[in-house]
Amino acid sequence: MALLQHSPALHRALFLNSSSSSTAFHQGPAFFPGHLHRSRVTLQVRAEDSPIPPQEVKKGFQSVLDKKDGYSFLYPFGWQEVVIEGQDKVLKDVIEPLESISVNMVPTSKQDVRDFGSPQEVADTLIKKVLAPPSQKIKLVEAAEHDVDGRAYYTFEFIAQAPNFTRHALGAISIGNGKFYTLTTGANERRWEKMKDKLQTVIDSFKVFDVYEG
Numbered sequence: 001m002a003l004l005q006h007s008p009a010l011h012r013a014l015f016l017n018s019s020s021s022s023t024a025f026h027q028g029p030a031f032f033p034g035h036l037h038r039s040r041v042t043l044q045v046r047a048e049d050s051p052i053p054p055q056e057v058k059k060g061f062q063s064v065l066d067k068k069d070g071y072s073f074l075y076p077f078g079w080q081e082v083v084i085e086g087q088d089k090v091l092k093d094v095i096e097p098l099e100s101i102s103v104n105m106v107p108t109s110k111q112d113v114r115d116f117g118s119p120q121e122v123a124d125t126l127i128k129k130v131l132a133p134p135s136q137k138i139k140l141v142e143a144a145e146h147d148v149d150g151r152a153y154y155t156f157e158f159i160a161q162a163p164n165f166t167r168h169a170l171g172a173i174s175i176g177n178g179k180f181y182t183l184t185t186g187a188n189e190r191r192w193e194k195m196k197d198k199l200q201t202v203i204d205s206f207k208v209f210d211v212y213e214g
Contacts, residue, residue: 058201064089067211070177074205075101076198098167098188099195101202105179113152113175119143122173123156131171131184137161148207151176155203159189168192170199176208 057063061074069088079091079101086104093099116122123143132138143156153174160167169186183206187195 060198061201061205063205064091069105069179070209070211071103071181071183072205072207072209073101073103073183073202075202096188096191098165098186099191101183101185103181103183105181107178108175108180109178110175110180113154113173113180114145119145119154119156122154123158123171126171126173126182127156127158127160130182131158131169132160135162151208153206153208165189168196170203172203172206174206174208177211181208 058074060077062077062079063072063074065072066089075091076093079093079099082090082092084090084102087102088105089101089103091101110116113122117125120140120143124140127138127140128134137160139159139161141157141159143154146153146155151174153172155170155172157168157170160169166189167186168189169184171182171184173180173182175181183203185199185202187199
C-alpha cells in the first residue's frame with residue numbers, strides 16, 4: 001500500500017503493536033496501543049480558545065471539552081461514558097451497542113495531517129490497520145479534507161462487515177499538540193438512516209485546539 005510504503009512514520013506511530021479483535025469492536029472502534037503514557041504537566045486553555053460555547057450546543061446533544069488533551073465534540077443526549085483500555089474517551093448508547101464514539105491519540109512529530117498523505121490514503125490505512133480487525137470486510141465510502149481555523153481535518157465514511165453484524169461508521173482525524181487525534185462514531189447498518197444525521201453532527205463538531213503548559 002502506497003501510504004505504508006511512503007509514510008513509515010505513520011505506520012510506526014499508529015499501527016505498530018496496535019491490537020484489534022471482534023470483541024473490542026463490539027465495545028467501540030479505534031484499536032490504538034494501550035501502553036502510551038500521558039505527560040504529567042498542567043495544561044491550560046485560554047478562554048478565547050474554548051471551542052464549544054454553551055450557546056452553540058445543539059438541541060439533543062451534550063458536549064465534551066477536554067482541556068487537558070485539547071479536543072471537543074458533541075454527542076447525542078443520553079449516551080453514557082464507558083472506560084475501555086487503550087482509548088481516551090468512549091461514549092455509547094445504552095441500548096444499541098454499535099452506536100458509540102471513540103477518541104484516541106498517539107504522539108507524532110508531524111505538524112499537519114496532510115503530511116501523511118491524501119484523505120483516501122490515510123483513511124484507508126487507518127481503517128484497515130487500526131479501526132477494524134482483519135476478519136472484517138471493509139469498504140471506504142468516501143474521504144475528504146476540510147480546514148477549520150487554519151487546522152486541517154480529514155473526515156471519512158466506511159462500512160465494516162462482520163459475520164453477525166455490519167457497522168456503518170464516520171471518522172475525523174487531525175493533528176495538534178504533538179498528537180494524532182482520531183474520532184470515530186457509527187451505528188448498526190440497520191439503523192444508519194435513522195442515525196446518520198446525528199453521527200454527522202458529532203463529526204462536524206469535532207475540534208482540536210492548542211493547549212498551553214502552565
